[in-house]
Amino acid sequence: MRIGDLAKATGVDIETIRYYEKAGLLPEPGREANGYRAYQQAHLERLAFIRHCRALDMPLESIRRLLDFVAHPEAECGDINRLIDEQLARVQARLNSLRALESQLAALRAQCGENHSARECGILHELVAAAHGEACACHFDAKSGSHYLLMGKQKNRP
Amino acid sequence: MRIGDLAKATGVDIETIRYYEKAGLLPEPGREANGYRAYQQAHLERLAFIRHCRALDMPLESIRRLLDFVAHPEAECGDINRLIDEQLARVQARLNSLRALESQLAALRAQCGENHSARECGILHELVAAAHGEACACHFDAKSGSHYLLMGKQKNRP
């Protein structure tokens, strides 16, 4: 099986496959006489395993650790549990912050109904005011009331 | 106000402030005689605005666009709405996939209660089986039944 076949079979980009090899997740396959990579069934399974874990949003390092367990089945599996727990904790933390984000954005979006000029756009006002509030809170001796957000032209745009 | 003061006032790392300048989000401030950056109130407000938007997980490019609206308040604000809508859509998509992830991980975690050898760890079995299933589904002419995931030692570990 050549790299293109493996890519088609798993739906993984060719470059990504080579990247996993470089990263030490997928073992170097044999080569055909012309230097092309020659994969076997085991590579397909292994790649599918990696992608399944990635779909669970695990970092490559965790996957590496899991693959170590596959290679050493006599080891204790406590670390596997811990690994999954960590991953679960990461996901839940991200979920919480995204939920908060969603409601903030939804509230923001509700500030502006139809098209009008940016000057009177509720969203923009809200953002500027919120930022202003935070700047005062965090704190600095702001002259009260006025907003200083507007500055000269940006010259250093890339 | 020197960069350290601005950092303290906003809670933003010094390096990040310089990064925003390079990225064209924060205008280049004046300099003291010794070359130190000299910030004003406007910079503080602007930095707070940027951080507020970042807290809403907006990419820097979107923030740049928002700042353009602040600078050109006569423009139509339709694009602002679109920008927020896009951001909201991104967040919601991510929320959905994270919710799915969470239940998968929780189910996975339930496969393995106490410590035993990795060989009989339900989590590992589940992962291997799932990956195997996907490899067959997506599809390739797998010899049925056996798992080929286990391979020779990895040599190319970094």
Added chain:
DNA sequence: CTTGACCCCGGAGCGGCTCCAGGGTTTCCA
């Protein structure tokens, strides 16, 4: 006169890819 706190700059590194240039090989069709 040294110590320490602050500041400057340019460049590298992170993760997880993705893309590119510049080359070689194979396969198909006229």
Added chain:
DNA sequence: TGGAAACCCTGGAGCCGCTCCGGGGTCAAG
């Protein structure tokens, strides 16, 4: 038989949003 298209190789750069590093300058206190 020739040439185009499709595949493969390598090494290196680019993406985002920082973060860290080395090697230096500046300035006030003890």
